[in-house]
Amino acid sequence: MFELPSLSYGYDSLRGFVGEELMKFHHDKHHQTYVDKLNAVVDANPELKGRLVEDLLVNINGLPISAQVGIRNHGGGHYNHSLFWQCLSPKGGGQPTGELLNLITNKYGSFQGFVDEFTTKSLGVFGSGWVWLQPNGEIITTANQDTPIAQGLDAPLLCLDVWEHAYYLDYKNKRDDYVRAWWSVVDWENAAKRYQTFLDK
Ligand SMILES: [Fe+2]
Known part of the structure; x- marks a missing residue:
């Protein structure tokens, strides 16, 4: 089963960007909903069990038709948000090197x-x-x-x-x-x- 990844920083640690309440809603509610709905798609299509979300997305055209919209929306939602959290840091900002x-x-x-x-x-x-x-x-x-x-x-x-x-x-x-x-x-x-x-x- 897919799980909501925990954050490597506090909900209140990005206050120059967004506040604690927004971070909590975004992570605990919005992202969790994508995870739950992704798991429901996999439950309904047991042959997809055990595959990484990246693998499902890269090979989306080869998935059962009944699973494609759900993987696109909820698998995408899970993948996108998981990456988004990793793009943020309380010590971030400035420029790359x-x-x-x-x-x-x-x-x-x-x-x-x-x-x-x-x-x-x-x-x-x-x-x-x-x-x-x-x-x-x-x-x-x-x-x-x-x-x-x-x-x-x-x-x-x-x-x-x-x-x-x-x-x-x-x-x-x-x-x-x-x-x-x-x-x-x-x-x-x-x-x-x-x-x-x-x-x-
Ligand atoms: Fe979002």
């Missing part, structure tokens, strides 16, 4: 150029969705709980949740303020580890 900084500056001219482009894409997502930094340096967006690996793309380095449930409690409709605050908690060390895994493969 090394190979990851090179990737970004080669593509966007400067770190600020990257921030500006990522912010523009975040504000351009209509309705609910996600923004991703891919290992080729591209910034892409997905709708709903769609995820890059289910579209045949590489595992992302970084993601930002731009569903209203991710910010409404603290920011109301001001997605731009939420995105601006996010940069202060981005865990670049974890993103660099994911980039190294990509480079090593």
Whole structure:
């Protein structure tokens, strides 16, 4: 059975970004619901038992038709949120270093150029969705709980949740303020580890 991953930091430790109540709702309610519904899909399709969520998403077109929508929405919701929590840290912010900084500056001219482009894409997502930094340096967006690996793309380095449930409690409709605050908690060390895994493969 899939389980809600615990956070490596406190619910109240990202206050420059979002407060304790929002973090609790987002993790304990929203993410938990994706986990519960993903488990229900697997219960209804026992041949999927024991497979990793990444494996289900990468091979989604080969799954039973009856499972595909559920895996896409709830498997995606579980995968996306699990990665999102790892992109945040109370000690985050600043800039990446090394190979990851090179990737970004080669593509966007400067770190600020990257921030500006990522912010523009975040504000351009209509309705609910996600923004991703891919290992080729591209910034892409997905709708709903769609995820890059289910579209045949590489595992992302970084993601930002731009569903209203991710910010409404603290920011109301001001997605731009939420995105601006996010940069202060981005865990670049974890993103660099994911980039190294990509480079090593
Ligand atoms: Fe979310």
